[in-house]
Amino acid sequence: MDLKLYDTLARDKRAFAPIDPKRVRMYACGPTVYDFAHIGNARPVIVFDVLFRLLRHLYGADHVTYVRNITDVDDKINARAAERGVDIRTLTEETYQNFKADVAALGCLPPTVEPRATEHIEEMKALIERLVASGNAYVAEEHVLFSVPSMPDYGKLSNRPLDEMIAGARVDVAPYKRDAMDFVLWKPSKPGEPAWPSPSGIKTPGRPGWHIECSAMSWKHLGETFDIHAGGIDLVFPHHENEIAQSRCAFHTSVMANYWMHNGFLQIEGEKMSKSLGNFATIREVLADWPGDVARLAMLASHYRQPINWTVKGLEEAEKALASFFDAASASADPRPAPGVLDALLDDLNTPKAIAEMHGLKNAAGRKALAGTLAFFAFRPDELKAWQAKHVPVLTLSKEEIESRIEARNAARKARDFKESDRIRDELAKLGVVLKDSKDGTTWEAAR
Numbered sequence: 055m056d057l058k059l060y061d062t063l064a065r066d067k068r069a070f071a072p073i074d075p076k077r078v079r080m081y082a083c084g085p086t087v088y089d090f091a092h093i094g095n096a097r098p099v100i101v102f103d104v105l106f107r108l109l110r111h112l113y114g115a116d117h118v119t120y121v122r123n124i125t126d127v128d129d130k131i132n133a134r135a136a137e138r139g140v141d142i143r144t145l146t147e148e149t150y151q152n153f154k155a156d157v158a159a160l161g162c163l164p165p166t167v168e169p170r171a172t173e174h175i176e177e178m179k180a181l182i183e184r185l186v187a188s189g190n191a192y193v194a195e196e197h198v199l200f201s202v203p204s205m206p207d208y209g210k211l212s213n214r215p216l217d218e219m220i221a222g223a224r225v226d227v228a229p230y231k232r233d234a235m236d237f238v239l240w241k242p243s244k245p246g247e248p249a250w251p252s253p254s255g256i257k258t259p260g261r262p263g264w265h266i267e268c269s270a271m272s273w274k275h276l277g278e279t280f281d282i283h284a285g286g287i288d289l290v291f292p293h294h295e296n297e298i299a300q301s302r303c304a305f306h307t308s309v310m311a312n313y314w315m316h317n318g319f320l321q322i323e324g325e326k327m328s329k330s331l332g333n334f335a336t337i338r339e340v341l342a343d344w345p346g347d348v349a350r351l352a353m354l355a356s357h358y359r360q361p362i363n364w365t366v367k368g369l370e371e372a373e374k375a376l377a378s379f380f381d382a383a384s385a386s387a388d389p390r391p392a393p394g395v396l397d398a399l400l401d402d403l404n405t406p407k408a409i410a411e412m413h414g415l416k417n418a419a420g421r422k423a424l425a426g427t428l429a430f431f432a433f434r435p436d437e438l439k440a441w442q443a444k445h446v447p448v449l450t451l452s453k454e455e456i457e458s459r460i461e462a463r464n465a466a467r468k469a470r471d472f473k474e475s476d477r478i479r480d481e482l483a484k485l486g487v488v489l490k491d492s493k494d495g496t497t498w499e500a501a502r
């Protein structure tokens with residue numbers, strides 16, 4: 055039971071040792087709730103759900119706390135609410151409910167806690183006031199800024215050259231910044247924008263910056279330091295770099311989290327997903343065509359640190375694989391990954407290897423272990439069956455009829471009557487039966 059995880063900060067796989075095995079603690083940055091989540095957003099949800107399941111298996115379900123936040127204060131939220139003429143809370147609540155339903159449909163467990171940023175304003179202000187007191191932050195023109203030069207370790211996670219970070223930070227140059235890299239902890243709100251009483255020393259009501267939200271929520275629910283912090287690779291800089299700076303300086307600790315995990319990005323049919331390219335897909339849209347478990351398995355077919363190319367072909371393959379697992383598995387078993395599957399997951403969540411192991415269990419000796427593995431992932435046979443009933447053409451031929459036609463075709467081929475053998479093959483194809491010839495003979499499967 056030796057779990058190894060790739061730690062972005064160490065740039066290496068490291069043996070996982072929790073601070074307290076009775077309370078293993080992980081945090082993942084969650085969605086900003088202003089619109090339906092896209093299929094790229096589903097990747098961290100699915101990947102870190104596997105980690106959550108694995109940790110529960112290793113340490114006990116009651117000994118793992120998984121926190122995934124909801125960012126419900128953000129300029130994009132303000133803009134969308136104004137555009138739609140609804141109030142902010144209505145928009146964020148509706149979007150959060152949609153997200154929750156999407157994630158459940160994908161077959162992912164809900165996290166232990168789903169804190170909302172707007173319910174942690176007091177914690178954010180407490181952190182900000184500590185940072186000002188310790189000289190790591192300063193007030194300027196009704197803003198509070200984190201002073202990057204006050205933290206000598208800044209930049210260790212992203213390991214970027216200083217000039218590159220400065221160039222990134224210059225995107226929002228502001229006259230009140232002492233240093234180009236300093237970032238906002240608190241800013242004044244304009245009339246009509248959400249606003250709270252500001253930290254001490256500032257009169258104008260204001261709102262928090264994005265990075266401080268996660269430092270406050272992880273502190274509240276997991277403590278000053280915790281085991282794993284996760285998110286998409288795009289969050290390494292500046293978001294996670296800034297979270298580390300805030301939390302470490304506020305608590306005078308040498309780490310914020312002991313392991314930093316990042317999933318690679320998702321592309322669609324080989325291209326960056328974007329609204330302008332017209333290849334943007336929400337989780338909702340994917341779920342309209344596919345069972346949630348098929349989408350989840352398709353996501354896990356690539357290793358989480360690699361980029362993933364999301365394709366219809368990948369979904370088709372996942373559907374076939376899942377159907378073949380359910381066909382081969384015994385009816386039920388306790389949730390428990392088969393030894394080969396467990397070994398693969400223990401090696402930095404090697405899900406492609408785990409899936410290959412599952413294919414290897416499709417035989418009489420493996421059917422119970424396969425059932426246990428399917429239950430571990432909580433793949434749902436009924437969901438797949440219901441989907442197949444709608445999408446997989448019903449065969450009008452019986453097994454015996456198909457086999458007798460295959461025999462007739464074999465006879466025709468033996469007699470070198472290829473016209474007749476092709477005719478039989480084409481006729482079967484029209485009836486939804488696909489033949490596969492190999493050196494061991496001819497097998498068939500239902501067309502999908």
Ligand code: AMP
Nearest residue numbers: 084085086094095097098285286319320
């Ligand atoms: P956001 O709502 O944009 O803050 O994103 C929520 C989560 O989804 C973060 O962990 C992002 O890193 C992740 N994410 C966003 N886009 C993609 C993508 N195309 N592929 C993989 N992960 C993504």
Ligand code: ZN
Nearest residue numbers: 083084268293
């Ligand atoms: Zn975060």
